[in-house]
Amino acid sequence: MIVLSLALLLNINSYAAYLKNVPTVVKNPDGTEIRCFATGDEYFNYLHDADGYTIIQGEDGYYYYAHLENGKVAPSKYRVNSVNPSKVGLKPNVLISPEEYQKRTTAYWKDVDDPTGKAPHQGTINNLVVYIRFNDDSEFTTPRTHYDQLFNPAEGISLKNYYQEVSYGQLNIESHHYPHIEDFSTNLSYQDSHPRGYYQPYNATTNTIGYQDDDQSRVREHTLLVNAINAISDQVPTDLVIDGDNDGRVDNVCFIIRGNSEGWADLLWAHRWVLYSYVVNINGKRVYDYTFQPENQAVVSTICHEMFHALGAPDLYRYTGSGFDPVGPWDLMANGFVHMGAHMKRKYSKNKWISQIPTISEPGEYTLNPITSSENNAYRINSPNSSSQYFVLEYRRKTGLYEGNIPGSGLIVYRINTTAGDGNASGPPDEVYVYRPNGTTTVNGNINQAFFSAGSGRTSITDNTNPSSFLANGDPGGLNIINITEAGETISFTISEKVGYVLTLKAQPWSAGTCDDLTNTPPYTEGTEVTIKATPIEGYGFVKWTIGDQELGKDNPMVFTMPDHNVEITGHFEWGAGVNDNSMDNIRIYPNPMVGTLNIDNLNDAKSIAITNLIGVELINRPISNGSTQISIDTEGLRAGIYIVTIKLNDGTKYVKRLIKQ
Structure with a gap:
């Protein structure tokens, strides 16, 4: 049986960098190139074609389409590009099991005493950026100016600008590049004594010097970084504050590695980890927290994501590979290059960026500024049905360098589960869950439509709406938000003291016309008058309204008084009602x-x-x-x-x- 060894280097609970569809080129032993994509994080990243068919290297060095063999990802008998995989019975998205994924994320954690990032959340962090190339690599051809633009500009998209904005001016990150050069139109890196293959998985045909198990890969990476630090440590000025919180450790080091990320090569993938295997110092401060980016993954979004890990924040996507997406594009620590949510800012800045989220409970209208504002940017509402879960409401406005990336403007409502631990990596349960249409405890729904506003048509969230305010176990959460307004400079909503109910309209036959709620401000409290209208298509006429077998009336439009429960009303149409089918004037x-x-x-x-x-x-x-x-x-x-x-x-x-x- 031909099986690729999936040796894993970086098993760090809650600290990953998930990337999708990174263009990648690999070569067979005969020199033929395969243009494909790499997707995943440091725990499991893999190659695939444009249609999602997994690609894996066999022991002979050639690349094959993958299939499952005894529950493991293994090469099929079909080499890549030799067949159409869909025509020979292969399936796309052949991946490791959620259990195997979870096993990988925890395998090495036992050896790390203190995994949580501890860089300061206020003041200045002096971030050290160290460039590395392997023995068989040429020098970086991309000038230092390019990389400096990723880190240091005060204006425009950069690490510095991003954290200035999301921290409301409280955190300043200054990045210093090493090895030191005066001319940023060139570049200079530490060159390791080993070739690239030494830091890639073993293959009996193409890479006999590669690492063969977890311990070997960990030692090789940490040794590489220790050697790089020793090569540049005397260039770091002694008066440069690299331990802003005085915990004895360098606040953060970012390593940029020459060349590209490699699918099925876990080491060469963007990640944040800690250098726990060895003690290496710069000016008396231990290098511990670090981020690691191959050259093609050194982009601002990934750098910002990894930096928030260094500041102590966890991931908000699940590591199980189930496809369930609790947060999606609404947070930096999930899938978005956007602001973090107010809860993440408060908790993982240790109450520095947002000191508290006010709790509200009284009925009435409330107004929020966008999350980009330092004041009045979020509310908390406790669930009457749970002592460990509560809701956070914040206004996300689609504008600016980072919030311009969200799917739409409106009120975002999410649930915090205080029993879930930190982040969503091990979910369910999840620390943070964003409500979205058609979402349930097991179904994703439409996460891109999670914003509520009058313009979106989603103006309320209660236990009777879609989405409902369900708790982690699916029980009603007791939220009762109605009358969400247009998304402008601010957004407003109302906490209702009365329970709102949902009116559902349908046509019978379904193809004969439409039934519409002209009032269109659901959910409705008991006694609310709602105007409904039936519109038949050509040849049909409206006949009557019914609830079940009970006729309500024949008025069209009709005013209906809402009862104390959800209700479904059917508008009935008949062919020729109101139209004389035979009156054709001799036609x-x-x-x-x-x-x-x-x-x-x-x-x-x-x-x-x-x-x-x-x-x-x-x-x-x-x-x-x-x-x-x-x-x-x-x-x-x-x-x-x-x-x-x-x-x-x-x-x-x-x-x-x-x-x-x-």
């Missing part, structure tokens, strides 16, 4: 049923003829020339079924007839 339409050609005779003063299906989709529209009294229409392209023919006269009169196509 003849034949044959019926239609077979091939449809003929219409005695067209006096007719303007046009249209044929639609029963859901109102217009399939044929033919103008009629003045003076024409007869027209023929080819209906061969219509499927068998029922169709509606509408003839319009120049004076606005409309004739409708239902026909059958065989």
